[in-house]
Amino acid sequence: MTFGTVAILGPGLIGGSLALALAERGLADRLVIYSRKDATFPEIKKRIPQVHLTTDVVEAVRGADVVVLCVPIETMAGLVKQFADVLKPTALVTDVGSVKGSVDREIAPLLADKALWIGSHPMAGSEKAGFDVARADLFKSARVVLARSDTGTPSSTSKAIERAEALWGEVGGSTLIMTPHEHDEYVAHISHLPHLAAAALVNSTGPQYFSIAGTGFRDTTRVASGPPDMWAQIGLENREKISEAIAGYMQQLQILKDLLDQGNESGLREELQKAHDSRAEFLQQSK
Amino acid sequence: MTFGTVAILGPGLIGGSLALALAERGLADRLVIYSRKDATFPEIKKRIPQVHLTTDVVEAVRGADVVVLCVPIETMAGLVKQFADVLKPTALVTDVGSVKGSVDREIAPLLADKALWIGSHPMAGSEKAGFDVARADLFKSARVVLARSDTGTPSSTSKAIERAEALWGEVGGSTLIMTPHEHDEYVAHISHLPHLAAAALVNSTGPQYFSIAGTGFRDTTRVASGPPDMWAQIGLENREKISEAIAGYMQQLQILKDLLDQGNESGLREELQKAHDSRAEFLQQSK
Numbered sequence: 001m002t003f004g005t006v007a008i009l010g011p012g013l014i015g016g017s018l019a020l021a022l023a024e025r026g027l028a029d030r031l032v033i034y035s036r037k038d039a040t041f042p043e044i045k046k047r048i049p050q051v052h053l054t055t056d057v058v059e060a061v062r063g064a065d066v067v068v069l070c071v072p073i074e075t076m077a078g079l080v081k082q083f084a085d086v087l088k089p090t091a092l093v094t095d096v097g098s099v100k101g102s103v104d105r106e107i108a109p110l111l112a113d114k115a116l117w118i119g120s121h122p123m124a125g126s127e128k129a130g131f132d133v134a135r136a137d138l139f140k141s142a143r144v145v146l147a148r149s150d151t152g153t154p155s156s157t158s159k160a161i162e163r164a165e166a167l168w169g170e171v172g173g174s175t176l177i178m179t180p181h182e183h184d185e186y187v188a189h190i191s192h193l194p195h196l197a198a199a200a201l202v203n204s205t206g207p208q209y210f211s212i213a214g215t216g217f218r219d220t221t222r223v224a225s226g227p228p229d230m231w232a233q234i235g236l237e238n239r240e241k242i243s244e245a246i247a248g249y250m251q252q253l254q255i256l257k258d259l260l261d262q263g264n265e266s267g268l269r270e271e272l273q274k275a276h277d278s279r280a281e282f283l284q285q286s287k
Numbered sequence: 288m289t290f291g292t293v294a295i296l297g298p299g300l301i302g303g304s305l306a307l308a309l310a311e312r313g314l315a316d317r318l319v320i321y322s323r324k325d326a327t328f329p330e331i332k333k334r335i336p337q338v339h340l341t342t343d344v345v346e347a348v349r350g351a352d353v354v355v356l357c358v359p360i361e362t363m364a365g366l367v368k369q370f371a372d373v374l375k376p377t378a379l380v381t382d383v384g385s386v387k388g389s390v391d392r393e394i395a396p397l398l399a400d401k402a403l404w405i406g407s408h409p410m411a412g413s414e415k416a417g418f419d420v421a422r423a424d425l426f427k428s429a430r431v432v433l434a435r436s437d438t439g440t441p442s443s444t445s446k447a448i449e450r451a452e453a454l455w456g457e458v459g460g461s462t463l464i465m466t467p468h469e470h471d472e473y474v475a476h477i478s479h480l481p482h483l484a485a486a487a488l489v490n491s492t493g494p495q496y497f498s499i500a501g502t503g504f505r506d507t508t509r510v511a512s513g514p515p516d517m518w519a520q521i522g523l524e525n526r527e528k529i530s531e532a533i534a535g536y537m538q539q540l541q542i543l544k545d546l547l548d549q550g551n552e553s554g555l556r557e558e559l560q561k562a563h564d565s566r567a568e569f570l571q572q573s574k
Contacts, residue, residue, distance in 0.1 A: 123501035143499045176499060183499075189492045190500040194507040197488055199562035200539035202569075204532070205476045210569045212430045212463060212470075213477040214410035218573070219506045220481040224562045225570075232556035239547040245491070246544045250537055252487035257533045260526040269519035275486035275511045282489075282497045283512075286505070 003167060004065030005030040009057060009079060011044055013126060014096045015070025016134025021171035023048045024136045034060035036071075040131050058083050061091075066167060067115075069095035069107075074233055077106040087115040092163045094120045098187060099237040100147035100180035108149045116160035119147035119180060121187070122173055127225035140172035145187075147180040188241035193249060195231055196242065198224035290454060291352030292317040296344060296366060298331055300413060301383045302357025303421025308458035310335045311423045321347035323358075327418050345370050348378075353454060354402075356382035356394075361520055364393040374402040379450045381407045385474060386524040387434035387467035395436045403447035406434035408470060409460055410478070414512035427459035432474075434467040475528035480536060482518055483529065485511035 006028040008015045015033070022028045032052040033044060041053045054060050061067050061083045069076050076095060087093070093115050097103045100119045111117040124142035126133055146164050165175045178186070198221045205217075235242060259267040293315040295302045302320070309315045319339045320331060328340045341347050348354050348370045356363050363382060374380070380402050384390045387406045398404040411429035413420055433451050452462045465473070485508045492504075522529060546555040 123499050125501070125503070143501060145499055186496050186499050189496045190504045193492070194488060194504050196543050197484060197540070198507055199559050200536060200543055201481060201484055202562040202565050203558065204536040204539040205480070207565060207568050207572075209473050209476045210572050212410050212432055212473050213569060213573060214412070214430060216412070216510045217477045217481050217569070219509045220485055221562075221566055221569075222506045223503045224559075225566050226559075226563070228556050228559035228563050231559050232552050235543075235547055235555050235559075236550060236552045239550065243544055243547045246540055246547070249487060249491040250540055250544075252491040253484070253533055253537055253540075256483050256487055256522075257530055257537075260522055260530045260533075263523060263526065265519050265523045268522050269515050271490065272486050272511075272513075272515035272518050272522075275489040275508075276513070276515050278489050278494060279508055279512045281494050282500060282504070282508075285494075285497050286500065 001166070001170070002027055002029050003163075003170075004028070005032065005063055006066045006068070007032040007034065007060045007064040008068050008070055009034045009060060010070035011035050011040055011131045011134070012070060013129050013131070013134055014122065014124070014138070015068065016044070016131040017124075017136065017138035018068060018070065018096075018171065019044075019048055019051065020134055020136040021139060023050065025170065027170050032060050032064065044131060058086055062086050063088065064091055066163070067091055067093045068120075069093070069097070072230065072233060073097045073099060073103060073237055076103060077110065080107055080110045084110050084114050087111075089115060091115040092160055092167075093117050094164050094167070096120055096122055098191065098234045100145070100183040102237045104147055104149050104180040116157060116163070117149065118160040118164050119149070120164055120168065121145040121147065121183060122168065123191070124173075127223055129227045129230070137172065139168065142173045144168040144173040144175045145183050146175050146177045147183045148177055150179045150181065184238050185241050188238055188245045192234060192238055192242045193245040195223050195226060196235065196246065197249060198222065288453070288457070289314055289316050290450075290457075291315070292319065292350055293353045293355070294319040294321065294347045294351040295355050295357055296321045296347060297357035298322050298327055298418045298421070299357060300416050300418070300421055301409065301411070301425070302355065303331070303418040304411075304423065304425035305355060305357065305383075305458065306331075306335060306338065307421055307423040308426060310337065312457065314457050319347050319351065331418060345373055349373050350375065351378055353450070354378055354380045355407075356380070356384070359517065359520060360384045360386060360390060360524055363390060364397065367394055367397045371397050371401050374398075376402060378402040379447055379454075380404050381451050381454070383407055383409055385478065385521045387432070387470040389524045391434055391436050391467040403444060403450070404436065405447040405451050406436070406467060407451055407455065408432040408434065408474070409455065411460070414510055416514045416517070424459065426455065429460045431455040431460040431462045432470050433462050433464045434470045435464055437466045437468065471525050471528050475525055475532045479521060479525055479529045480532040482510045482513060483522065483533065484536065485509070
């Protein structure tokens, strides 16, 4: 199968990896990549010789069957406004943003009656950013959340879901449908909170202790090496749910601190056992 | 070079890995492993055919040039009391416990005038436990803290340090000398706090969100799969310093939460940038 003409807007880690995956598997008759700047074009051309590269977003989406927004969340709506009118009515537009509520509220109305729309969030990535670290197998075994629009606009139809499922499925992902609201609550807990928890851990530890830090510290803080701009933006977009998640996290830390202060070894063991067993369940689920 | 007769007390992940490393490199003329129970003996014998196995700790240390305590911290002193009188006066006794202050206070007096003593803490490990996951290269590039006794007992001499440096160096580690007190403050921040932070993260998230958890959550919480008994014990042994570290960590989380609640994107970006840069420094140092 192929998805016809696929336009990928933004060749960063996620957009670049999607382009590589589509190219490697021959899933696009025509593959177009838009970037605001052409600095990365030589490198992209080297890895994907057949790609069409452009800095003109209207040219990029013209005639496209699938358009994937892989640009920073805050720039998405502005971009969609530029090209909404040239979209094929049968085109599927989706994105890869880490927050779905605000994106859906902005994008769904812009695309109503102009194209099919559904938000996507592939739960794949790296603490590194950019096309340099893009790879064709990034989505292998990755969960991809499809955020079925609950804005009341008619664009997020079963047809859109079906095609988005096919797209992510063909590059190795497994999809899951949620509302944007549900998605944002989920990622606040399992993605955004861990990012901020890792950053806080690095900041509270500080370089004076690094000389003996080992693999435990390395792994626990890995995501703190993610791009600060992107994560500040994600944080703000999903601030209410993340703030709640941090509050809940601090309660759990307080429980552990109290048990330590009381010298309550059995209580501490119980909490650690709960975490141990719960994580075993996570590993089981993510097999 | 060889270290003569080496007795390893406790063939878990660390003790087992040390035995494998010594055997693989031919660093012991005679390698003895003591375990309280003989259940793992067939498996050990299979991987290290030349090993001498015993459940009698006095027999294990008799004539040993190096004795390494790899048993749980709370059982160390009881074990040392059993065998202190049969030690060769030139023997080096060390341990691999994750806390050094309490261990040193207990063990150093028991060994004064009976053997050389210095505490060790190899910053290597895994969230998995037991001889099954032991491997000869566990200490490759690992930091090993040598805790120079500050109890005033004469056992922790430069001779002890020199031999402990050689031992860990030959199996791939790089040593660093601290006082037990300094060590415990360091590990409270870069090992014990990350463990409790990971456990709290799993407990505050909960299985209802696991369906979309990806590699970020997996890595951030990896150490929460460590043995609950061992970590409860470590936590209690180093409770004061860990409690302080948790308090400092919660302050950092509160800073991030406040920035989110205020919608302060630039402030949030600054904090994330600080963590990003600080972690880059850690990666640089641990190269």
